[in-house]
Amino acid sequence: MTDKILWTYVVLDLLFVGSGALLLGFALTTKAGTSQAPTIASVATNLLLLGTPLTAAIVNAALIFFSFLLSIPAMTLSTTRGWLKVHGYMVVICGLFTLVIGLDIWFGTLRSKQNLLDTWNQQTPTTQSLLQEQLSCCGYFNSTSAPAFVTDGTCPNAIIAATMPGCSAAFVKLDGLFLDVIFTAAFGIVGEGGWEVDQREIKGCLDVALIFGIAMLNKDRKERERYRFIDEKNGTGAF
Numbered sequence: 001m002t003d004k005i006l007w008t009y010v011v012l013d014l015l016f017v018g019s020g021a022l023l024l025g026f027a028l029t030t031k032a033g034t035s036q037a038p039t040i041a042s043v044a045t046n047l048l049l050l051g052t053p054l055t056a057a058i059v060n061a062a063l064i065f066f067s068f069l070l071s072i073p074a075m076t077l078s079t080t081r082g083w084l085k086v087h088g089y090m091v092v093i094c095g096l097f098t099l100v101i102g103l104d105i106w107f108g109t110l111r112s113k114q115n116l117l118d119t120w121n122q123q124t125p126t127t128q129s130l131l132q133e134q135l136s137c138c139g140y141f142n143s144t145s146a147p148a149f150v151t152d153g154t155c156p157n158a159i160i161a162a163t164m165p166g167c168s169a170a171f172v173k174l175d176g177l178f179l180d181v182i183f184t185a186a187f188g189i190v191g192e193g194g195w196e197v198d199q200r201e202i203k204g205c206l207d208v209a210l211i212f213g214i215a216m217l218n219k220d221r222k223e224r225e226r227y228r229f230i231d232e233k234n235g236t237g238a239f
């Protein structure tokens with residue numbers, strides 16, 4: 001029975017550190033992708049990704065790796081409970097850190113319209129043109145209000161631009177859908193809740209399962225320690 005509990009803990013711990021590797025890989029890949037020149041297909045997604053806490057995701061992955069290192073003595077020293085408790089605290093810290101990230105993203109959704117206007121104003125005319133082409137719109141609010149539309153293939157002149165909707169509605173809708181996915185995924189990491197969503201939701205189950213695994217192994221070792229103490233007191237040797 002003890003071996004089953006220990007091996008369950010080991011497997012969950014390995015899956016836990018594997019999810020951290022996936023999180024780190026996603027964050028680094030995203031950073032590399034957003035550093036490249038935008039295209040019609042990627043411009044909106046890249047701008048939205050730049051608004052997500054990628055650096056915090058990397059820090060979270062680092063905490064997961066550090067937590068795994070602390071678990072090695074807990075796995076190899078069959079009677080220790082101190083390292084096991086420390087590992088449990090680190091898993092909780094990882095979950096709380098991710099919870100903070102999720103809350104930050106959620107509060108960002110409450111200010112999305114103003115944030116996207118600021119993002120739009122910070123872009124070059126070339127990037128604004130790419131957004132107009134991707135979202136099939138002209139100007140941010142409409143073709144006549146500031147900021148004005150950029151003349152391009154989608155909005156070649158004021159007459160045609162006047163028949164096109166502004167980009168704000170489509171941009172805000174896309175942002176809402178995008179942040180809903182990221183927010184759900186972030187809370188999925190700590191078990192409260194495309195490729196990234198599935199991996200993070202799996203990791204959420206792993207966090208909770210690992211905490212239960214740590215608790216079960218700690219309880220088993222505590223009982224074995226108690227029986228060993230009783231046997232030694234009675235002079236019958238270690239349990």
